[in-house]
Amino acid sequence: MSTHSTPTAAAPTSTYRLQLSPGFTLEDAAGLLDHLDRLGVGAVYLSPILTAAPGSQHGYDVVDPTGVAPVLGGDAARAALAAKAHESGLGVVVDIVPNHMSVARPDANAWWWDLLEHGRDSAYARCFDVDFDAGPVLVPVLADDGDGGASALGDLTVVDGCLAYHDKRYPLAAGTHSSGDPVAQVHERQHYRLVSWRRGDAELTYRRFFDVDELAAVRVEEPGVFDATHAEILRWAELGQLDGLRVDHVDGLSDPGGYLRRLAERFGGWVVVEKILAPGEDLPRSWPVAGTTGYDALREVCGLFVDPSGEPAFTDLAREQGVEVDVEALDERARHHAATDLLRAEVRRIAALLPTRNGEGGDTDPGGAVRRREQSVAALLCSFDVYRSYLPEGEADWARAMDTAARRRPDLAPDLEALDRLVREDPTGEAARRIQQTSGMVVAMGTENTAFYRGTRFAALNEVGGDLSRFAVGPREFHARAALREAATPHTMTALSTHDTKRSEDVRARLAALSETPQAFTGAVRRWTERCPLPEPALNLLGWQTLVGAWPIGEERLAAYLLKAAREARLGTSWTHRDPDFEEEVRSWPGRVLGDPALGEEVASAVDSVRDAGWSNSLGQKAVQLMGPGVPDVYQGTELWDLSLVDPDNRRPVDHGARADLLARVEGGWLPPVDTTGAAKLHLVRTCLRLRRELRPTGYVPLTASGPAASHAVAFARVSQGADHPDVVAVATRLPLGLAGAGGWRDTVLALPSGPGEWTDRLTGRVVAPVRTDGYTCAPLAGLLDRYPVAVLVRR
Template sequence: MSETPRREGAPPAPTSTYRLQLRPGGGLGDARALAGYLDRLGVGALYTAPLLTAAPGSAHGYDGVDPRAVCPELGGEQARQDLAARLRELGMGLVADIVPNHMSVALPEANPWWWEVLRDGPDAEHAGHFDIDWSRGPIELPVLPDDGDGGAAALDRLELRDGALVLDGRRHPVAPGTDPPGAGPAEVHAAQHYRLVSWRRAAEAMSYRRFFDVTDLAAVRAEDPEVFDALHAEVLRWADRGELAGLRVDHPDGLADPGGYLRRLRDRFPGWIVAEKILHPGEEPPASWPIDGTTGYDALREVCGLFVDPAGEAPLTRLADSLGAPTDLPHLEEAAKEWAAGVLLAAETDRIARVLTGGRPDPAARRAVAALLASFPVYRTYLPEGERYWTRAVAAARRRLSGPPAPPPGSGAGDGSGADEGAPDGAAPPPRGKGARPGEAGAAREPHPGAPSGGAAAALAALEEIDRRVREDPAGELAVRIQQTSGMVMAKGVEDTAFYRATRFAALNEVGGDPGAFGTAPEEFHAAAARREAVRPAAMTTLSTHDTKRSEDVRARLAVLSEMPEEFAAAVRDWSRRRGLSEPSLDLLAWQTLVGTWPISAERLRGYLLKAAREAKLRTSWTDRDPAFEEEVAAWPERVLGDERLAADVARFVDRVRRPGWSNALGQKLLQLTMPGVPDVYQGTELWDLSLVDPDNRRAVDFTARDVLLERLESGRRPPVDATGEAKMHVVRQALHLRRRADLRGYLPLPAAGPAARHAVAFARGPRAAVVAVATRLPVGLAAAGGWRSTVLPLPWGRGTWRDLLSGRSFPAGPPGAPAAPRLGDLLSRYPVALLVREPGPGAPDQG
C-alpha cells in the first residue's frame, strides 16, 4: 500500500483517500471496476460508505440493520473479497466507514436484533444492545400517521396476519402466547412489549435514544463490551485478513464514552483511524483519543476561508439587512438551540431531567436541563478533559435562566426576519400513503411552547445540582446523557436551522464552519497547518463530503462574491424585485445558490430549495408543511429559468465570476492535497462539481468521461483552465502522485514579497523543503490592482532546479547561498497554482 511516514511502530496511513458512495445493485463490483482508474489518478486508498447490511434500498449505508454481514445489495461478501484482492494487486488500501452509534429500525423485520427486542421485551437476548429506558413501560414506536386524531384511524387499520401485527405493509412481531384464537388486532397490540403511537409523540415521549431526531434510527450501547464485539466482529475480521487499511468512525459524539470506545477500537485495530468530529474553531480532539485525527471539517473551514475577502462582509451584511434576512447570528443560534433542546429533542431533555430527579417529573429540572443543553459552546465536552467547556456552558445556562427566554425560532421576534410562523399548528406532515411520514430525516417542527415551565429560582437550583453531580461523577449517567445530547442540540439547532436562516453569505454556512468569521487570514491558515503537522499529521483533510451543504467548487465560486459584493448586491436587489421569494432568508439563499451552481436544472434547484425551506423552519418544515408556501418555492426555479431576460442577466453575472471561481477552486484543491494531513477526494470532484447538499451530492458520477480525460493527461497534455474541469484533474493527479513518491514531512510557510503579496499563499513540505505549493487568492482584487507586477516568491535555498509539475516549466534554484525568488507573474502565468519540486543539481543531495 502507498505509505506516508508515521510514528514509529504504527502501520502506514494512506497517502490519500477517495470517497466512493456505493449504490445498491452491485456497488462493490462497481468499486472494483473503478480501482484501476483511481490507482492511475494517484489515490492511496479507496474510502467507502458503510459496507455492512443496511435497510432495504438504502442509498447511503448509515441505516445498518445487521453488522454481521456485508450488505447483499452491494454485492455481498464475495464482492468484498474481490474488491480487496483487486486493491491489493494495485498496492492500494481500503478504508471502511463504520457506524457504532445507531441502527435502523424503520422496518423491524429487517433488523433481527430489533425484531427480537420488540417481541421479547426486556428479557430479549439483545435488549441490552439498544439504549432503551424500560422504566417507561412498553416501547413507544411513533409510526402512526396522524391527521389530528392521535393515530386512532391508523390503529383501526391494524391487522393480525401470519403471526405479526401489520400496518400499511410494516410488520411488527407478536410475543409468544399473546395472540390466542379469536383475539383481535387491538387486543393483541395491547399485550405487546411495544405500542404503536402517533408520530407526534416522537418529540416528547421516546423511550429509546434516537440518532438526533430520527425515530427510524435507534441508538445502540457500544460502551458494552459484548455490544462492541457484536458490532465490530465482521469489520475486524477483514482487518485480521489484512484487507483493511483504515476506519472512519461515524458520529462518536453520540456514544456514552467516545474515548473509551476509541481506545477499545485501537486495541483491536492498529491501522489508520479517523473520527467524524466537528471541531469548534480552536478546539482540538481530546488528547487521550488514540486516533490519527478527524475527518477534516476543520481543514475545510481553514482552506476555504483563505479565498474569502473580509472586505465583503459589510456590503453583504447590508444586502441581507435590506432584504429582511436576519444577520444576528449569535441570537439566531441561541434561539434555535433553545428550541432544539426544549421542543425537538424534548424527549431526550425529559429523560435527562428524570435521571436528575430519580424518575419523577419536575418542570424546574427540565427547564434547567434544556437551558444547559442550549448553552454549550462546542458539540460535546469530554469530561474531565473538557471541563473548561463545561464551565462555560454552566455559566451561560445561569445567565439564560436568570433572564427572559429567547423567542422561539421563526417567531420573527428579535431576529430581524419579519417572518411569521407560516404553517398552521397541526398541519399534516408529508404523506406515507395518507398521513404522516414517520421518521423523517431532518428537523421536526411542533407548535413552540417557549421555554420549559418552572420557576427561575427552582431551575437555577436544579442547574447547580446538575453541575455538582456531573463534576463529582463525570462518567455517571447524568453526565453521559447530557454529553450525548448536547451535540444533537448543536447540530439540529445550529447547522440544520440557524445556518439555513443566516444566509448573508452561504459559502461560510458549512458543516464545521463559522458564518460569523468572514474569511481566514494566511497567517491563521499557516498556524493551523503547522499545528496539524506537529500534533496529528495523519488527520484527514477534505473540501467536500457526503455531509457538506454544498460542494467545494460551489463555495469557490461563491467566494468570488466577497470580492465584488456591491455588484452582487445590486444584482440581487434587481432580481428579487422581479422574481423574489416571499421569505427573505430563502430568497437570498436562492440567488446565491443559482449563481453558485449555474447552470442547474429546475428539478435539482427545486429539490434543494424545498429542503432548505424545511430546514429553516420559518414558513414550513419537515413535519408542519405550509402547502401554499411550498408551492411558491417549487415553482420558483421554472419562473426564474423560464424568464429569458432574467435568466440572461444571471448568466451574464455568472460569466463574470466563473473564471475567478475556477482560480479559487484550483487554489483550494492544491492546498488541501499538499498541506499536512491525509487528503480525501470526494467522488467526482477531480473535475468541476457543482453539487448541493444530499441527496444532490450522491448523484451518479460519470467515470467514463473522467477516464477519457485521465488518458489525455497521461499522454502529457497540460490542459487549459476551462469548463471541462480537466485542469482540476491535472492538479489532483499531479498532487496525489507526488504524495505517493515524496516524503512530505515538515511545514514551512513561504511569504511572498511585493505589491501583491497578500494574493499569494505558499508553503514548502519535505525534510529539505523540496516541495512547494503556491496558490492565488482573491483573484478579482489581484486583477483590479494590475496583477502580480513585481511580486516575487522567495523559495527555500538548495542546489538544483525548481520544476513546476503543472506547467512543466523550470526555474533556477538561485545563486549559491541565496534563495530563488521567481516573479509570481512568471510562475503563475499558465495556471493560478504551481506545484514545484526541487530537482537536485550535480553534487547536490537528494530531497530525501
C-alpha cells in the first residue's frame, strides 16, 4: 500500500511531456492530442503555462501567476486543449513554479514593480522573501568593469516617469522626483538601489532561485500568498480541466510539507514533486503526493545497462589525464565554492541569525566571530548527503550532516554546536528553515552544476539525480528499488529524459555501451587527445565522450554545449570570469576535430563499434521504464532516437510530423528493424503505453534467467487489472557486447510465471514456444529476442 495519499484513480497511465514556447503554443499542443492518443499516452504533460517574462522560451520565469500566457494562446486555448484532451480520454498535467517569479523586467511583473515603488509598505511586500531591515532592496544589474559599477551609474536617466538603465525601467516612489533633480539623487531616494551585477552573490537582500538574481523567491508559506499565486491554477481544477500537477523545485520552499498539505486540501488530483532523492532516500511520509518526477528511477534504470567491469579503465584514464577521481573531495570543494561564493548572501543571512557567544566580537578580533559563524554555516551546508533535511522527520539526515561538518572542521566545533542547538530547539524557526532551503541549493549548484562537469571520468553517470561514486546498478539493486517503488509509491513518475537532464537517454545508452569496451575507448581517447586536445583535462574527457555519445553532431551544437560545460565547471573559464582565449579554443575544437578527415574517421569508427549496442541499451531501458512501477513519462520526441544534450539543446523543436508518419506505418502492421530511423523505439513505446492503458498492470515480481548468458537478461512480471496471477512480462538485454562476444544466448532460458494460457510477444505478435526446465515453463531467449533485444509478453 502506498504511504502517500494520492488516490489511485487520479494517476494517469503515462504522461507525454511537451515544452511550450512562443513557437509551440497551446493550440499546437492541442493539434498533437490525436497523435498522443494513438501512441497510447495517458495524459498530456505541459511545461509552465502561466504568464512568463517577455521572450521566455520555457515558462519557468513567471511574472504573472494570475493568467495563462497570451503568447501561448491564453486561457481560451488552454480550455480548448483540456476539453479536447478529455474528449479523447487523455488527462491534463501542468507544471507549476511556486518557488519564484522573474524580476528581470520589473515593468513586466506588477507585484515586483509595486514592491520596488513602495518598499516594505507595498501590498506585495509579503509575497517576496526580502530583508527590508538590511536597507534598500539591492538590484544587481549595473555593468562592472572593475569599478564596482560606479561608472554605470552615469548611464541612469529618468524616462516617462521611470528610472531607466538602458532598456530596463524601474519605478519612482511618489514625491521622489521633480524636473531638474539630479538623477543620482533621485536614485538615492528610492526603496531600492541599482548596484553592480557582481554584488548579487554576496550582498543580495532578497532570496533567489539558486544564484539567479533575476528569479526572486516567493513566500508561498504565507496563506494569502499561496491563495494569490494558486487561484488561477485551482480555478482550472474546479472547472474539471486539470488532472495533475508537477510541482517545480519543492526543496526551495520554506516548508515543503506544509505547502503540499495546503495544496492537497484544495486540489484532489495527481501531484508529483521535482525532488532529487539520494540513492536509498525516500520522500517524507507526511507529504500527500504520489511521488517525484523520476530522477531516482532514471539513475537505477540507466545504471542497469552499465558494465561495472569497465570502471578501472575509465578511472585510470581520468587519473592519468589529471581529472579528479576522488569523488568526496571533488564534491566538497565544489559545494564549498557554491556556499562561500555563489550563495554567500544566503550564508550571511543565516549566520546573522546565530546567537553571539560570550566574549565574541571584541576589539581584539574585529569581524572574526562573524567570519567563523559564516564558515560554520557553510561547512554544514556542504555536509549533507541528501539535498535537504525535512525536520523533524529528517532528524537523522540533519545529524549525519552535523557529524560530517564536525569531522571536516573540528576548529569550528563551538559554532557548529551552537548552530545545532539553535535548530534542534526550534526546528520550525527561521534559522532551521533557511538552512534547509539553502542546503538543497548548495548541493544542486555544487554537485550537479559544478562537480558533475569536473568529475568527467564516465559521463553517463553525471546526470541529475546521479551519483559519481556508483559506476553501475546491478540487477539485485534494481529489482529491490523497483519492488519498493511499487509498494510505497506506485504512482510516482518515472523518467529517462527531461528538460533538465544533462544528456538524453539515448546518449547515455550509447555511453553505457562504452563501458563494455573500456580498453578500446580509453586507448582511442589517449590517441585523440595527443592529436587535438581541449584546453582543460576534465573538459577534454567530457568532449570526447560527448562527441561519441551524440554523434553525428554539428560544430555549432557541440561548441555551445562545451562552452556551457566549461563555464559550469569553472576550471578554465566561468560564467562570471570568462577567459576569452580559453573559450575561443573550446569554441574552435569541434571544427578542428571534424575538419580532420583521419581523426573524424576514427571517431566515426568508434561510434560504429557501439552503435548497435547503444540501440539495444536504449530499447532495454525504455522497456524497463515503460513497463515497470510508476507512471512513465516520455519526453517530447524521444519516441524516436534522440541524441540531445543539456538545455537549451534538449528543448529544440521536435519534428512531430515525421513521428506521425512512422506511427501510421507501425499501426498498419509494419515491424520496423532496429536502425537509424528509430522506428523500432517508437514501436516499443506505442506497444508499452497502449498495453499499460489497456491492462493497467500492478505488482512487481523479478524473473530469473538460467543458462550461460543469464546475467545478460533482466526481466520482471506484473499483474493486469482483474487477473489473479502475473500475466505481463517485460524482458530486456543487458550488456549486449559481452553477450555477443560470449556466443549469444545459446540455451539460456527465462522462467515465466506459472498459470494457464499461452504467452504472446506484443512486439512481434508471435506466440512464445515454451520449454520445461527443472519443472518451470521457460522461454528460450535465443528465439524470444532474435528480432528485438526486448520483449513484452502477455498471457491470454
